[in-house]
Structure formats: C-alpha cells, structure tokens
Amino acid sequence: MAGYIVHTPAGLSAAAEQRVEELVPMDALADGSPVELAERAGFSVVTCDDVTDQFRTTCDAILRARERHEAELRAVDGDEVYDDDQRRKVAVLTGIDEGLLERSLIAVVKG
Amino acid sequence: MPPSRGKQSEREFFVGRYGRLQSGPARQVEREVLGHEVGLNGFTTIEQASALLDFLELCPDRRLLDVGAGRGWPGSLLADSSGCQLTCTDIPLNALAGAKQVFADLGMGARSGVVAADVVELPFRSATFDAVAHADVFC
Numbered sequence: 001m002a003g004y005i006v007h008t009p010a011g012l013s014a015a016a017e018q019r020v021e022e023l024v025p026m027d028a029l030a031d032g033s034p035v036e037l038a039e040r041a042g043f044s045v046v047t048c049d050d051v052t053d054q055f056r057t058t059c060d061a062i063l064r065a066r067e068r069h070e071a072e073l074r075a076v077d078g079d080e081v082y083d084d085d086q087r088r089k090v091a092v093l094t095g096i097d098e099g100l101l102e103r104s105l106i107a108v109v110k111g
Numbered sequence: 112m113p114p115s116r117g118k119q120s121e122r123e124f125f126v127g128r129y130g131r132l133q134s135g136p137a138r139q140v141e142r143e144v145l146g147h148e149v150g151l152n153g154f155t156t157i158e159q160a161s162a163l164l165d166f167l168e169l170c171p172d173r174r175l176l177d178v179g180a181g182r183g184w185p186g187s188l189l190a191d192s193s194g195c196q197l198t199c200t201d202i203p204l205n206a207l208a209g210a211k212q213v214f215a216d217l218g219m220g221a222r223s224g225v226v227a228a229d230v231v232e233l234p235f236r237s238a239t240f241d242a243v244a245h246a247d248v249f250c
Contacts (some may be wrong), residue, residue: 002166002184004155022160030116046166058144065140074138100250103154103247107166 001043002107004051005034009102016100024095034106043108055103056096063089129181145222149182149213155246157236158183161192167242169193176200176240178230183210183223186244190219197223198240200233 007030020029030037035048058093066073066086074082095101123202130167138148155164163185171194177186185211190197197219199210207225214223228234230248 001243001245002163003243004159004247005245006247007155054156054159055154060157061144061152062140066145068139069136073134075132076136104136105159105162107163 002105004105005037006031006055006101007034007037008032008100010036012100013105018100020095020100021056021089022032022064023098027029029101034104038106038108042099042111044111046075046107046109047105048107049105052096052102052106056093059089063093086097116249124173126203126205129209147184147188149184149187149209151181151184153181153184153247155185157188160188160246161188163244164192167193167244169195169242171195173241174198175238175244176233176235177244179230180210180225180246181206183213183225185246187213187219187223189215189219189244190223195222198226198228199223200228200230202227202229210220 009031012032035045036046038045043069063086065105066082066089070082077085092101115216116122136140141151142208145155167175167189169189169192173193174196175186175193175198177183177189177197177199178201180186180201183199184199188198188201189195193234197214199207201207204227207227210225211223214220226234227228230245
C-alpha cells in the first residue's frame, strides 16, 4: 500500500492540538506520525518520506491560481463557496507555516 | 456507527464540492497547478501520483484498490500507466460517477470500476486486491 497522508507532527502540545482543531477542519487529518499509525494497524513501513515542502508549494499555487480565476470561479460557484474554499486553503497554508501540518508519502506492506 | 455531526457535515461538504469541481474554471486551476484535470479535491500532482508506481508493483494481471479516490485520482493514472485492474471507492456518488467518466475517457472502462464505500467498512473479501493506493484519506 502506498499513498499520501496529511498529518500533524508527533508530540504536539495540547494547545497546539487545539490550534489545529480550530484552524483546519479537515476530516482526513492524521494525528501524529504516519509510521506509528501504520504500525498500529499492523503494517511494516517500507518508507516514509516528508513531502511537506511540496505540499506547501501546491497549496500556495492553488490559492494563487484561484485568485487569478476569481471572477470566473465566483460566477460559477457563488461568493460564499468561493470565499469558504479560499478560507480552507489559507487555513491549510497557515497550518503548514505554523508547523502544525505535514504531508508524507508512506509505503507499507502487511505484517 | 452513524457519523459524528462534524464528520457528517464534512461529507456533505465533499458531496457539494464534487458537484462543483467539474466547472471550467475549477478544471483550469487544477490543470495549471496539478497538471491534470480530473475534477480533483486534493494536492497530488502527476509527479507525486507517478511516484507511487515505484512501490505498488503494478502490472496488467494485478488488482489495485484506490480508497477515497474521489474522481479516480491517483488510481486512474496508476492503472493507465501499468495496465492493472482498478477499483475506486469513496462516498460521494457524484465523485464516483465522475471517476467512471475518467475511466471511459482513458479507454480503461472494461478493467475499472467504482464502489460506494467508506474506507473503514470496505465490502471486499480479504486478499481481493494486490495493492492499495490512497491520497489524503487516512487518519
């Protein structure tokens, strides 16, 4: 199995966890190390690579592209949806910059 | 177990979102940033999707499961590149309908399919698949 996981760093303080909860309302946000998550689920980790820099670059690029196409997106989606989507993306970017969000490529095998 | 209110509202969000991601401007954004335009709700570029091939050992007689696949990403790239059989799962039906269209557009409709399912309750027997791919799903 291989894929990408967005997660918080291991060992966050209670205050930092609260900040994550307030900042990033993501349903698919892993709590802590993806290695620990995988091993708890009974997998052996083949590799776990940090791709947070690329994550930030992509998130920032999405925000900028959406700003370039703001008028068209607002016309199709409406102001409320456009603004909400922008807020979510800004929140993810802020989470990354505050060291609260990371993304990893993880490959595992059974057992 | 029924989903929590938070989880339920997030699911409703994604159902609404997948209904909107087919728009021209949204696809333009996806094409400019991620290099593809499958109507994606995520952060996985073509390069990052391709990187998964190094780990999954896919070939035409192997079966790949892509969980939380939305409109079939990254599974559609992995199956298109390797010739493997592909099953994509997710919850929003409009996303899965979009995935089927992606498969048809790539000429791989005969070896690909979708199943509406939550990743925590997959309706498959053990050892149905040879490999699993995922992007921004697990928590």
